[in-house]
Amino acid sequence: MTSETKTGPRNWLRERSELGICALLVVLGVLVLTDALRIPTDFAQRGPVGPKAVPILVGSLLLLVAALLARDVLRGGRGEAEGGEDVDLSAPADWRTVLLLCGAFLANAVLIGVVGFPISGAILFWGAAYALGSRNLVRDPLIAAGLSILTFLVFNNLLGVPLPGGPLMEVF
């Protein structure tokens, strides 16, 4: 009982973490409003309604919805987390997996211009599969490399959608 009162405020926030969405909506709203107010309207305006009107409307509505959502959360309303075929909501969120996955994704974004898609794509696939718990040290990289090179060839050479080949493809 005592430990519960100790972590009281933190617990209170944790249960109402959806207030973070309200904060996000407020930030977006303020951003949209301040951006709209700096648009000069004295020139080039065609018609009675300029480029400001809709952003001001959207920004104000963002603030309004943020307030209404906050009221809903404080009154005990909770957004329902989305279920799915592979989603097990009874387990707590596994942040390590999510962070590793983000890492794999960003690695591809950073590397694609440097080493080309066949390599960065393989790193993305292998990294993501590893993050999600696949630990087969032979099959995983082989599938990653095969998929990446095949995708590159199909898109770049067959479908006419250019992808950066990088040094690996210059060898051929």
Place this chain on the structure above:
Amino acid sequence: MEQLLNGFATALTPTHLLLAAVGVLLGTAIGVLPGIGPAMAVALLLPVTYGMEPTGAFIMFAGIYYGGMFGGSTTSILLNTPGESAAVVAAFEGNPMARKGRGAQALAAAAIGHFTGGIIGTILIVLLAPFVAKHAVDIGAPDLFAVMVLAFIAVTSVLGASRIRGFASLLIGLTLGLVGLDEMTGQQRLTFGSLHLADGIDIIVVAVALFAVGEALWVAAHLRRKPFEPIPVGRPWLSRADLKRTWKPWLRGPVIGFPFGAIPAGGAEIPTFLSYVTEKRLSKHKDEFGKGAIEGVAGPESTASASAAGTLVTMLTLGLPTTAVAAVMLAAFQQYGIQPGPLLFQREANLVWALIASLFIGLTLLLVLNLPLAPLWAKLLRIPRPYLYAGILFFASVGAYAVNADIFDLLLMFVIGLLGFAMRRYGLPVLPAIIGVILGPAAEQQMRRALQLSDGSLTGLVNTPMSIIVYVVVLVILFFPLIKKFLPKPTPPAAPAPEREKVDA
């Protein structure tokens, strides 16, 4: 009619036929994969068509669309965990059937249901779309704006458990849609001086980020360590007794599905459920419902396909997407610089009729290919989950990068993907955000055009009979919770009978 025959002539060339077949196969394969619904399937497969000419690309899309829907119901029947709303009802009866060893019959009822519903729905497109398009040409800016407002309100209010969260999602979408140059004056909005943002945020990037990246991250956080075991299945077939029980539900499906698909009420979710309730009421085997009644698979599946066809009428003639798939398809049209709407049937007659013809061809291929291939599709359900979600991220990256060959798009997709993760965590539906991004800029154009005509007077938005009627509908939807309080409450849960009358009318 002549135009339709021309369409068939275009669609039946070997290349286009091949594209349709590849589309059907790819669509089914991706749709069968657990966790991937038709909208994500279409979004992920979009980059495949970047290098093609529009006609070929849309013929392939038609195949992907129907293939994806059929694939989704296969997952429902064999896994009992529908990831996609239109296939929820298929699991009610389909999964008990599969568990009783009648999976083959359930798949056959679903496949033929999709075929029947799709063919009837497509015939209705042929009959209705040119008519709607002809009259829609006269629709003015105030009317179009009103209809778009209706789409916004309907998509946030009709679906989902919480309206306020729906609106939050819609506003996030509208905000993303604001980024870029104002189309009328060329002034920068929300670009923060970035050249990358001046062109606006590509809809494909938003769609793939919200559907695919958000989903992959969300699943990663809660990955079920032991995935459900799919039920093995043989080659689908139906006995004479099954056929006797299914042909009427197949034919009834489109009556419910098509009109619901055409109006902005969230696509197949509501009509498939209505179809299920109707079939249950009309069935002679009421006791079997819940334990594997074949009518409960046949009706809703036919409804789902017909509603997909109804969606296409609204999308092609008014440029108004009513489902996530239609929204992604609209984005694909825009990618080619083609604007769906009343003028599409005049300007791009060849493309539209080839697309419609390829719907017929795609559906036929779907039936011919998928019945024998069903056992193979069922094997796809066993794919190891790490590979599945790694693959989703992989192809999402290919798609986002291929749009502009710009790393910035990958980073943007990551940020919006995180947003998609948060939205899933807190129950914000994704569809309103997508509709907001796609329709937001168009709605702003129409509103400003209408106000230009009226010299800034707000009456310019309500000076036509059609716009007034649409706004009345909007108000009714908005204040429905209030209205409900004043209505007498004796009738328990919405009876399907009056709904059907409304549909028939």
